[in-house]
Amino acid sequence: MTNKIKALAPDEADLSDMKVVEYQADITETYALYLDDESHSFEGETEKIVFPANEAQVAAVLKDAYEREIPVTIQGARTGLTGAAVPLGGLTVNLERMNNLLHMQYYEDENLYTITTEAGVLLEDLVNAVQSKRLDMIKGQGGPDEEKALERFLNEKKAYTFPVDPTETSAWIGGITACNASGARTFKYGATREWVKRIRVVLANGDILDIRRGQCNADNGVFEIEHSDGEKVTVNIPTYVMPRTKNAAGLYAKPDMDLIDLFIGSEGILGAITLVELGLVPLPENIMPVKAFFPSEDDAVGFVYDIRSSDSPVKMDFLEYYGPNAIEMIKEKASSAGIKIPALSDQTKAIVFFEFEYTDADMEDKIMGLETVLNKHNSSSESSWAGMERSELEKMKIVRHFVPETVNGLIAQRKAQFPKVHKIGTDMAVPDESLRDYLKYYRTVLDGQGMEYVIFGHIGNNHLHCNMIPRNDEEVDQGMDNYMTFAKKAVELGGTVAAEHGIGKLKRDFLKIMYGEKGIEQMQAVKRALDPKWLLNRGNVVPVPADR
Amino acid sequence: MKIIVPVKQVPEVAEVKVNPETGTLIRDGVPSILNPFDELAVEEAIRIKEAHGGDDSEVTVITMGPPQAVDVLYKAMAMGADKAVHMTDRIFAGADTWVTALTLAEQIRKMEFDLIICGKQAIDGDTAQVGPEIAEILRIPQICYVRKVEISEDGKFVTAHRETDEGYEVVKAKLPVLLTATKGLNEPRLPNIMGIMKAKKKPLEVVDAEKLGVSEDRLGLKGSPTTVRKVFPPEQRAGGIKIDGENPKEAARQLVEFLAKKGVI
Numbered sequence: 183m184t185n186k187i188k189a190l191a192p193d194e195a196d197l198s199d200m201k202v203v204e205y206q207a208d209i210t211e212t213y214a215l216y217l218d219d220e221s222h223s224f225e226g227e228t229e230k231i232v233f234p235a236n237e238a239q240v241a242a243v244l245k246d247a248y249e250r251e252i253p254v255t256i257q258g259a260r261t262g263l264t265g266a267a268v269p270l271g272g273l274t275v276n277l278e279r280m281n282n283l284l285h286m287q288y289y290e291d292e293n294l295y296t297i298t299t300e301a302g303v304l305l306e307d308l309v310n311a312v313q314s315k316r317l318d319m320i321k322g323q324g325g326p327d328e329e330k331a332l333e334r335f336l337n338e339k340k341a342y343t344f345p346v347d348p349t350e351t352s353a354w355i356g357g358i359t360a361c362n363a364s365g366a367r368t369f370k371y372g373a374t375r376e377w378v379k380r381i382r383v384v385l386a387n388g389d390i391l392d393i394r395r396g397q398c399n400a401d402n403g404v405f406e407i408e409h410s411d412g413e414k415v416t417v418n419i420p421t422y423v424m425p426r427t428k429n430a431a432g433l434y435a436k437p438d439m440d441l442i443d444l445f446i447g448s449e450g451i452l453g454a455i456t457l458v459e460l461g462l463v464p465l466p467e468n469i470m471p472v473k474a475f476f477p478s479e480d481d482a483v484g485f486v487y488d489i490r491s492s493d494s495p496v497k498m499d500f501l502e503y504y505g506p507n508a509i510e511m512i513k514e515k516a517s518s519a520g521i522k523i524p525a526l527s528d529q530t531k532a533i534v535f536f537e538f539e540y541t542d543a544d545m546e547d548k549i550m551g552l553e554t555v556l557n558k559h560n561s562s563s564e565s566s567w568a569g570m571e572r573s574e575l576e577k578m579k580i581v582r583h584f585v586p587e588t589v590n591g592l593i594a595q596r597k598a599q600f601p602k603v604h605k606i607g608t609d610m611a612v613p614d615e616s617l618r619d620y621l622k623y624y625r626t627v628l629d630g631q632g633m634e635y636v637i638f639g640h641i642g643n644n645h646l647h648c649n650m651i652p653r654n655d656e657e658v659d660q661g662m663d664n665y666m667t668f669a670k671k672a673v674e675l676g677g678t679v680a681a682e683h684g685i686g687k688l689k690r691d692f693l694k695i696m697y698g699e700k701g702i703e704q705m706q707a708v709k710r711a712l713d714p715k716w717l718l719n720r721g722n723v724v725p726v727p728a729d730r
Numbered sequence: 731m732k733i734i735v736p737v738k739q740v741p742e743v744a745e746v747k748v749n750p751e752t753g754t755l756i757r758d759g760v761p762s763i764l765n766p767f768d769e770l771a772v773e774e775a776i777r778i779k780e781a782h783g784g785d786d787s788e789v790t791v792i793t794m795g796p797p798q799a800v801d802v803l804y805k806a807m808a809m810g811a812d813k814a815v816h817m818t819d820r821i822f823a824g825a826d827t828w829v830t831a832l833t834l835a836e837q838i839r840k841m842e843f844d845l846i847i848c849g850k851q852a853i854d855g856d857t858a859q860v861g862p863e864i865a866e867i868l869r870i871p872q873i874c875y876v877r878k879v880e881i882s883e884d885g886k887f888v889t890a891h892r893e894t895d896e897g898y899e900v901v902k903a904k905l906p907v908l909l910t911a912t913k914g915l916n917e918p919r920l921p922n923i924m925g926i927m928k929a930k931k932k933p934l935e936v937v938d939a940e941k942l943g944v945s946e947d948r949l950g951l952k953g954s955p956t957t958v959r960k961v962f963p964p965e966q967r968a969g970g971i972k973i974d975g976e977n978p979k980e981a982a983r984q985l986v987e988f989l990a991k992k993g994v995i
Binding site for chain 2: 522563
């Protein structure tokens with residue numbers, strides 16, 4: 183094992199056929215979407231947008247920008263919520279033309295299939311191609327081993343998928359890697375990080391790192407990277423301890439960490455990810471998605487504690503939650519959408535949505551065990567809503583979307599009268615033992631203020647989204663103050679300020695609460711080592727130092 | 731009361747796309763579901779059984795289809811049907827509506843029944859023929875497009891509201907009778923965990939051509955008097971043209987030029 187890695191010099195690239203948009207009028211009119219992300223929180227600006235079609239073009243563009251000291255924003259599908267993809271001037275590099283699936287690989291020792299793709303591949307396209315095994319486009323694209331792996335994969339009877347299952351399927355593979363996206367099944371399968379086997383990254387100076395997991399680990403917190411011109415740089419890993427939660431806040435840091443993990447979740451500040459190799463898993467034989475209905479929040483939370491404990495009769499793929507005010511929204515929307523949920527009665531104050539895998543052999547044990555736990559918390563499997571078909575799961579997912587849709591609708595309405603109004607949604611997660619306390623804290627603070635809000639989300643990972651819905655400008659300020667208070671509380675309980683949305687440009691202040699001034703400086707030191715001119719994705723994760 | 735519900739597995743139509751080159755359905759990755767009209771039939775059967783039950787009452791669902799069609803039988807049993815018959819055999823494949831009805835009817839003939847409830851039609855083929863044909867083959871009365879059903883106290887008669895273009899007709903018939911269900915008949919229940927578990931343990935009979943005892947040349951594609959000769963999407967209409975003149979005058983000039991070229995003016 184080594185902590186050293188050598189960067190490759192980029193190949194010569196022909197930039198004459200690269201799409202470039204450089205007239206401001208074009209940028210602000212036709213390409214306005216490229217100056218924004220899903221947070222819609224501030225307007226970006228850029229002098230030029232380029233659309234490289236391959237890694238060599240990316241490298242040539244970055245090398246040129248490096249020599250001329252032009253800031254560069256590397257951009258994915260802009261589905262983020264933190265402004266990370268929004269440019270603040272300089273050059274914008276969008277990877278939408280790098281949208282090819284490349285090849286498959288099979289690792290015999292792990293019995294693992296992987297698929298390698300360019301960064302601009304749509305997650306939805308990847309999942310569809312893999313699940314349906316429609317992979318004609320990569321036939322003949324790989325070496326002999328890769329062709330063999332593809333052949334073998336096509337002959338597998340089982341269907342496979344990318345297990346993390348991020349909700350936003352219009353994200354791109356480069357983006358989900360750069361922000362370490364999590365998804366519906368992160369409770370069971372972890373975040374994207376766990377499934378990335380290899381990446382290729384173009385560094386600020388145009389050099390390329392080809393990083394395979396397990397080949398370059400830090401030695402006592404130190405990496406040595408040698409550039410193609412022979413210059414060596416030392417990267418010192420930050421010394422903070424990461425929370426024991428699902429986490430997308432700041433750079434990954436452990437003394438013996440894999441180099442690949444430094445780039446995953448780094449939000450583009452260390453390099454442009456151009457290629458990703460992702461692990462796949464077989465789809466289970468049977469899944470049962472269930473919505474269980476509870477008479478109180480306490481009952482629902484109690485159920486979650488029991489069902490995820492080590493002696494639980496059923497291991498869940500995910501556990502999602504809707505609190506009392508979320509249920510009101512669901513009821514209203516469901517009746518206008520014509521969806522009837524008979525088991526959802528006036529007595530229902532909390533819903534837990536979960537899914538588990540079963541076989542014909544273990545089904546009865548699992549369900550009888552589940553019934554005992556449900557009964558203990560004043561619910562029952564008779565009064566649940568359960569599915570056997572994929573279409574039933576889809577219907578349940580539609581119901582899940584009712585909550586954010588309603589919140590967004592309310593916000594848009596209020597914005598018309600109070601332009602300052604925007605949704606204030608938290609992304610904190612806490613360790614398992616603190617779930618109950620943290621949820622109570624949310625309620626105490628917000629009920630005390632009379633703020634309108636709704637709580638729902640990934641309760642399995644203690645990662646509940648609390649959406650505050652301000653009614654006027656004063657409540658916006660109040661909500662922002664609350665956000666800070668909630669962030670501090672999460673950190674105090676050993677949690678994270680950003681479990682899945684990342685830090686981007688909007689949440690840097692919260693990162694400071696988590697890792698302190700020293701932690702921020704250590705992250706800046708990593709950035710400085712790899713990007714001394716501070717050109718890549720300026721403003722993401724850490725502030726730009728005064729001298730840059 | 732013995733109730734039989736013939737059902738069909740169909741693709742979730744909302745998600746089906748047509749291959750523009752071949753004109754055929756792209757079924758890859760499209761989930762299969764219990765035909766929604768059949769879901770109404772299953773629900774109604776369960777409600778009638780619950781209301782008019784008696785210990786010997788039961789609801790049997792029956793389908794003709796490939797091995798994976800068993801999923802819709804389990805779905806119906808998870809809702810509350812008591813048992814299921816799965817008619818599956820390569821010999822059944824390619825059946826038109828007549829042979830489908832014949833195949834189902836020959837099986838139903840061997841079973842006890844007071845009532846047969848079908849969905850009014852399957853959402854994939856939309857023919858609405860199989861239900862009525864089953865009634866014809868079995869020589870029992872049929873009431874189609876039913877949106878309300880009442881069974882008499884003595885369990886001998888059914889009174890049904892039959893939807894028509896103008897309103898509805900109230901029809902009374904002596905059992906046994908075949909009904910086809912239309913929207914508004916009821917609100918099908920959602921399956922729950924227990925229902926799904928129980929479904930997996932309910933009796934499921936598999937019937938192939940041999941067991942059915944009907945000669946091969948009356949079944950499947952071979953026995954079908956009708957065949958689908960060609961499937962084609964409706965002709966695509968060419969999109970209109972859009973005139974983006976820099977100013978009204980220029981746009982008007984382009985419009986006149988276009989109309990003149992067409993020989994309209």
